[in-house]
Amino acid sequence: MTARAAVRFAAVVLIWGTTWIVIKDQLAAVPPAWSVAYRFAAGGLALLLWCRVSGQPLRLPSEAVGFLALFALFQFVLNFNFLYRAELYVPSGIPAVAFALLMVPNAILARLFLDRPVSRSFVWGAALGVLGIGLLFLALWQTAPNRSGTALGLALTGAAVVSASVANVMQASPRAARAPALPALAWAMLMGAAMNALFAGLTAGPPAWDPRATYFGGVLFLGVVASALAFGLYFDLIRTLGPAEAAWTGVPIPILAMAISTAVEGYRWSLPAVLGAVLALAGLVTALGRPAARRQA
Template sequence: MPDRRSAIQFLAVVLIWGTTWFVIKDQLASVPVTWSVAYRFAIGGAALLAWCRIRGMPIAVPASALPFLTALGLMQFVLNFNFVYRSELYIPSGIPAVAFALLMVPNAILARLFLGRRLTRHFLAGAALGVVGVGLLFGQQLALPDNRDETVRGLALVTAAIISASIANVMQASPAAARFPALAGLGWAMLIGAALNALWALVAVGPPAWDSRPSYTAGLLFLAVAASALAFALYFDLIRRIGPAEAAWTGVPIPILAMAISTALEGYRWTLLAAAGAVLALAGLIIALRSPPPRPHAASR
């Protein structure tokens, strides 16, 4: 069982990230995706470093950490979020949240390959059940001819986002991540990601664009400060404390909250197939996560 600190972090991450999917949808109205992502992580990274400064925590990182932080920024704050934002152009915001419930599957596999963490049969059986459930959830959309192409695009983008996020998650659990201050490193990774997003946006879509609607500004601040600076600090600390697969427990309740919001505010219509898929996916993940925490190989110690 997680300790009290981990339990509080877990709950906070679920509550914050369970609402971000709907907020992201509004960010797509008029500003090119990559600019919105660049703004988000420029503000989020600056907020984290400002917090470190206020608390008297170090903000400097060694030069040797910059390649690691650049790779982390690329995978987590460039590729992952560009794929996620674009997926919501094609599918309801709650569906990527459900798909991200499977993040613990690649997290566990990559942790097994690179960190020596074992995969139990219990975990594998539950994860397989979860994959089937998510397939049934998407099957509702794929069964509609008018939406099939868009749903396939959305599914492909979400899959790419999950892989990118999983690589970043496992990087945070690696020994290399322990060689610099955690919050400062995360802040610099966000700022590096923001810079890379800005370069991408300049080349792909042109000069910066802005949406003057108050909802865009409010949503951006929420995504930058709460869903980025705060939630990523909590989540990456969970990864370091209990491991990448275990931290992905957050993926189980998040889609329940996200799909409820999508139903209430976006008019998402549930069918028996979709409901069965969601229940099956979450049940599979719960089964997988009830297994004992994986232990590292003796050779990796």
């Protein structure tokens, strides 16, 4: 990994490791779809402003519009609507741990559609990680006061992971490389904001807003920092390293997110939860291990 990639990797981990608890606060009074729409409107406008200041072309090739609209649907609409709703039912650290396994569907889809190889260590590590996530979810299930709500939260988390994975692999495709990266991301965010606003209007009614300063600050943080900045860095990692490799960020993120959830939300660790988290992270480290020949190469 180059120094540039390492800096981007660290920045993504620090930013996304803190977003989960901020998302939780966004759900206090505003329907999730409206919060998602505000987030990506802020992120898309921030990116467009940066592209204008840095002299990057804002006009996209006409053939890229349909591709970006489909990408926006999976990345900025389905993914985040599933995720925000999941946090209504489960502690914020749980989706963070589940997203640590994003590299698994990323690798599978990249193998199917981009012909990227999958190593044996990746398969074994992924299996260990899935077992760990299962134990973590089991611990949550055993202590859940509302098991039907918990089951719904876990199902929504799984749907969010799959949606994000489809978008990740789309970003690694040759078609994605035909459009300038940051302007394309900016327009995709704005498309996603428009789709979310339409969905919110149809399902939740007129626009809603929370007057608290923390809500406004959360929209700015999630839109400008966690979306415009972090997605720009993350998709750069996808294009330079590959979708499965870029998902390495999922290893340290849940450690930070679960620590915050423990301190802020009072999440209590049981023995199965501790064992599950350890197995999940150990499996991910195993999955990321490269054979000696590849390391030397």
